[in-house]
Each structure stands twice: as structure tokens, then as C-alpha cells.
Amino acid sequence: MITGFILDWIGSLAPTLIGLIIAFILAIFALRTLVHLCCSNKNRVRSSDDSSVTVGCAVFLLCSRPMNRFVALNCNCPCYIPRPRLRFLVRLALLLFAILLRVLAIILYATSKTNTASKATLAFACAFSIIFPLSSISLDFYQYRVWWHYRPSCDTLPRSTMSKKHIRYIPYHLVGNNRNDMHMGNKPCDTMSPDVKCRNRNLEHLIIFHLDDYKPQERWGLLPPSEAANYVGFHRTKAEFAISIAHSDFHPSMTPPQMLGFGVYFARSIEHTKGKARNAGALICAEIRMGRVKQITVNQIDTVRNSKAWWKNYDTVYYNHENDDRDEFCIKDPAQILRWVIVVDEENDTKVGEYRLDTEFEDTWCGCI
Template sequence: MPELFFKNEHPGTENLDWEIVSVENRLIVLLLFAIGGIRALILFTVLLPLLFVFGWIPCLCCLKSCRELCCSLLKAKATHRFFSFNCNCPCYRARPKLRFQMQFAFLIAVSLIRIATIIFCLVIPHHITTKSLAVVVGISFIFLLLNSILDYYHYRIWWHYKPKFVRLEQEIILPNTTFSIKHKRYLPYSLLANQRTGQHGDTLCTNDPCNNRELEHIVIFHSSDYQPQPRWSELKRSNPSSDTYIGFHRTSAHAAAAIAHSDFHRSDKPPQMLGYGIYFARSINNTIGKARFHGAIIAAEIRMGKVKEVTINELSTVRNTDTWHPEFDTVYYNHENDRRDEFCVYDETQILRWIMVVDSQHDDKCSDYGMDEEFDDTKCYCI
């Protein structure tokens, strides 16, 4: 081992090379090596008993019950996550960015410790064993790099998601252009609130009312139960300087794909209850029954501008017309049931940014990649 990478300058001392290293230096090297290789040590601790059991007692594999237990253990997603150190704690659900940041921070910490190990081993003079150990630790960076690439790939799959459009009402050719600068991202439908189990770490947002205005948070945690803000009139009374609002737009999957690469377009063909423009609802759940098309939901941040508020008795003043513009930028309908409020903006330039979710019947990517089963088999609430 001492002459694995370096030539011994003092023949006959091969077996004493490690012994002549001071006790303090030995402890420091071993401690740094153990911390830097914590993953390998954990795997070794788990695999060694398994190898002993199935290596020295092979007859256990012949028993049907033991064989089935072994196979189920090897096939379990929790086992795969353990060996790949791809923790799937439910607390990470809907937080792919946090998950990647935690993994990346861990890799950075391990890398720094391994660099410290290499430097410390190299500065110990005249000891081939420590220098050889430094080379071994240096080679291990290849595996750290591969691991970081895998983590980044996992992050991209979830947080830079692109649907696989299927069973569309109209055949479309997706543009080769980049997404609109207003398009923040698609989200996989498996992250939505209606996919949650309600168990620890996989619950909805408990803040009531919730003041989080991040589009991702609203869609992921409140897709069926959320009114993102008070009515427009109430919001203006409490915060007169406010000019933005969160709205929800339901449309077909192929229309959503086109919007992602371009922009919204005004509806200018009757009947249009609030006049010609682009329609949004105040809550996701209450877009059902109002929208003429289904297949995708869009959550958008909107600059409201000057708002004309109407009630049911005033709808005739705005129906099938755009004469309310340019005096007003938006028509806001105060419904008798405030959950069913909706509004119409005149111009697509008022829409600042959006995120989209394509329904499961028009997106096969989640099922093809196993993303809809990503959080199965997590009874231990960790892996």
C-alpha cells in the first residue's frame, strides 16, 4: 500500500511508514477521512452484515420466504434511495429547489473536508502512506462529480419541467423558440395539493390566511382551497399603493403550450360577460364551470391598472364590448359569492409572469418518468 503511488526512498521501512506518523497526525487523518467518506462508511456498515448473511449462509436464499423478502427489499424504492443517498423525505415534496440546495451544500461540505484531507496528508513529510491516501481521496472526486450531476438532473426534471403533451384536442407543433420571458415554469401535476396525503411533511399550507405571494407556493399548496388575496376593493382599502393581483386562467393544453412560447391573446368574440379581454378567476377551484376549455391551469401575476368594479346588475354595461377602455384597464366582477369573483384585463402587457400545470390526461411525462410515484414507499418519513 505505501508504494501504490510513490516510490519508497528508504527501503526496508515499508511496514513502518504509517507507524512513524505521530499519533496526533494519525487521528486527524483518520477523522478527516471518515468525515469526508461518511457515505461510504454508512454503506459499508449496512452492506457488510448483508454480505455476511447471504455470503456465509447461502441456504437462506433457497428458502422461498427469505428469497421473497430479499427481493422485495432490493426492489423497494426506499432501498434505492438509501444506496443512492437520494433522500426522499416528505418534507422535500414540492421543494425540488430546496432538495437540490441541501444536496449541493452537503457535497460542498464533503468536498472541502476531502480537500483538507489531501492538503494535510501532503504536508506530512516523508510518509508515503499519507501521500498515497491523498491520491485516493483525490480520485474520489470523480464520484462526487457524478453524484452532483445526478442531483442536478433530478432538480432539472422537477423544477424545469416540460410536459409531454398527449391526447390533445388539436394537433400542435411546438415552436422551436424559447419560452416567453413571462413564463416562469411548468409544474408537474404530481406536486399539486390534491396529490397530498396530509401526513406529516406532506400537508397543505396551514397559514390562514396565507400571505405568500409566490406563484409556485400558491399552485403547489393551495390549488383547490385558495383565494390569493382579498377582493380587489378590500385590498385597495388596506393597501392603496397595491397594483398587482394573482389570477387563475383555465384553458386547453394545446393553448397553454402556445401561450408558454408567446403570450395571452384577447378574447374578442361574443359572448364575453365582462367585455373583450383576457379572463382570470380569483381562485383556482372556481375556474371550473367558468372556463370553456380544460386541460391546463395558469396562475399569473397581473398588473391591474385602473379597475372598473361591477356587480351583477351592472354587467350589461361591459358585456360584449371594450368601450370601458382606455378609461379602465381591468373590469372586476364582484360576484354575490365572493369565491366566484373574476376579472378581465384588456391588454396582455398587464400580465407580468405566470406558471402552468397541464392536467394528467394531457401529460404523460410524470408517469413515464415515475414522478407520480416518486413519494411512494416513504413510511419511514425519511427515505
């Protein structure tokens, strides 16, 4: 029975904290009432004036988001800001551990040698309490879906029509300048320098941590064959076009002028999609199967301009610009695009503000709560 109670208590740490907070609030009110009854009339008026302070303290303890996170063991660590799935998995592991402890406690209660009524009562109470961590898991799953399965306000198409290549939308407030150099796990990669490149090819990582003027790979022609097969490219377009792509696929540009010929265009550098794209409103980061590649320089552009003649022998035209930041390439077939992530600009997406996702971590205290 004692072992079962210990396991039950460890699995009920969050409710214990909540109980302590409530007990502390009740003690404040009881002490204030006692002082109010024992003081003189003059002091009684003064203590009455202080009632708003007492109530304010109680409201703060009950309604403060940092306090709620503390008592619910819902850590708000900065490393979770760009990684909502990680927070969900950590919370899920803690809650499942709590449920496991309670199941063990139920077994110990039910098999103890004490009187039948006592052990049956404890076993039933412990079993009933499992409802609450299960409810917490349900709420966490909802929050996880809001973040991970996020859809911008401009996407009103049925979710069932989403392309299998579409990994996810990334809310705009998670990317680029929103990284904080002072927060461990939230700051940009330490390897982001002219001489040292991040080797992480995860599309979400590139968009979230390397949005500004970053080239995730060497020029295609400088890569070893093992890395050259698939390449990462960036495509900027209108928000409505990006939504259409998310629910179908890319479409080749077939209307002149097209500098590298007809096809789908991508830039090597995120920053320089701004100078190349004819439209703006959304950014797409995609992994592309390059296939047979025709490399050209500025003197050879006329051999491919406004043409698809190169389609016969090549899958991709790669333009080695004089400034390697401005390299770009054109693929002939959207089937070469394997997967992508999309960021819709703030002016085209009101849901971040409506869901208050942009203020989710603003009340972070002591780096965590």
C-alpha cells in the same frame, strides 16, 4: 495524517455505509455456506431450499429504493414532495461539504511528516475519490432538472421559444388533493379557513397547496394600495392553448359574447374557474398588474359587455359578484400579465407516469427513507 483520515472518513460516510451493507451480505452468504457444509444431508437439503430466501435478502439490501436512499444519504422526506428544488439544494450542500472535507484531507496528507510514498498514495487516493461526489452532483442536477424544468408531454415546442414570463410547468400530481394532512411539510396550509387567509403570494405555493376552492386575496377593492397594484388571477383553458401561451403570451378574447368586454379573463377563485371557463385541460395561475380599475356590479355589466370602450380610461374591469367566490376580472393588455405557472391535467400529460414521478415517494418509510 490522523486528522486527515478522520476528515476523509466523515466526507466518505455514504461509501462507508455501502461498504457495511456489502460486508453484511457477504457475511450472510459465508455463514450460509458454512452451515451448508457442516450440516447433515437432511439439513443440507433444507438449507438448500432456503437459498432463495438468502438471495432474496441480498437482492432486497442491494436493490431496495429505501435502502439505496439510506446508504446514499438521499433523504426522501415528505416536505420534499412539493419542493424538489429544496431537496436538490440540501443534497448539493451535503455533497459540497463532503468535497470540502476531502480537500482538507488532501492538504493534510500532502503536508504530513510521514514518509513521502505513504502520504503521496493517500493524497492521490483521496483526490481520486472526489470524482464520486461530483458524479452524484451531476445525477442530482439531472433529477432536479426533470422536476423543476418539467415539461408536459403535450409541449413539443422548442424550449428556446419559451416566454420569459413562464416560471414553470407544475406536474399535476403535485397539486390539490395530493397534499397529505399527516405529512409535515406536505399538508395544505394550516391557515386555510374562511376567516384566516394564507398571506403567501408565491404562484407555485398557491397552485400546489391551495388548488381547491381557495381565494388567495381579498376582493381587489378591499386591499390596501400597496397590495392592490398586483393581483393574482386564475385562468382555465385547453391544454394546447396553455402550451401556446407558455411559448408566447395571452391573447385577448375579441369574439362576442364577452360579459366584461374584450380582453383577457381571470377568476379570483381557483374553484370557480371551472364554472366560468369555456375550455378545460390546463390551469394557469398568474400575477397581474391591475393598473386603473373599473369596479362594477351585476347592474353595470351592460356598460362593458362586448365592448372595449372602457379601454380608453381603464386597464381592468373588476366584477364584484353577489357571491364573492365568483368574482372575475378582465384586463385589456396581455402586457399587464407579469408571470405565470401552468398545470396541465392528467389526461393531457403522460410524462408524469412515464418518468414515474407520481410514485417517487410511494416507498417512503419512517417518514423519510
